[in-house]
Amino acid sequence: MSAWNIVILASVVCVALKVLGYLIPPRAFEHPTVSRIANLLTVALLAALIAVQTLGAGQSIAVDARVPAVLVAAGLYALRVPFVVVVIVAAAVAAGIRAFT
Numbered sequence: 001m002s003a004w005n006i007v008i009l010a011s012v013v014c015v016a017l018k019v020l021g022y023l024i025p026p027r028a029f030e031h032p033t034v035s036r037i038a039n040l041l042t043v044a045l046l047a048a049l050i051a052v053q054t055l056g057a058g059q060s061i062a063v064d065a066r067v068p069a070v071l072v073a074a075g076l077y078a079l080r081v082p083f084v085v086v087v088i089v090a091a092a093v094a095a096g097i098r099a100f101t
Contacts (some may be wrong), residue, residue: 050070053066054066054067054070055067064097064098065093065094065095065097065098065101066094068093068094068097069090069091069093069094069097070090072089072090072093073086073087073089073090076089076090
């Protein structure tokens with residue numbers, strides 16, 4: 001299977017999942033348990049994406065300048081610093097660490 005076949009297949013699966021989401025009746029999400037699971041699942045998927053993008057390097061784990069930058073960003077975000085400032089400071093931290101290593 002070529003790379004283009006995989007991309008096309010993944011695209012079709014994504015569109016099918018999106019259409020399936022529209023077919024679910026809205027009252028299905030009114031149940032408190034389903035609503036809570038949907039909210040928590042979104043947070044868990046975002047956390048997993050951040051972890052993979054921060055620590056992933058191909059098929060291995062890489063601890064480099066991204067890890068302290070994400071930790072600084074998380075700390076600043078917890079302090080409710082504006083998002084633009086969080087991004088700039090995290091980028092500066094990563095650039096500073098990469099400059100000295």
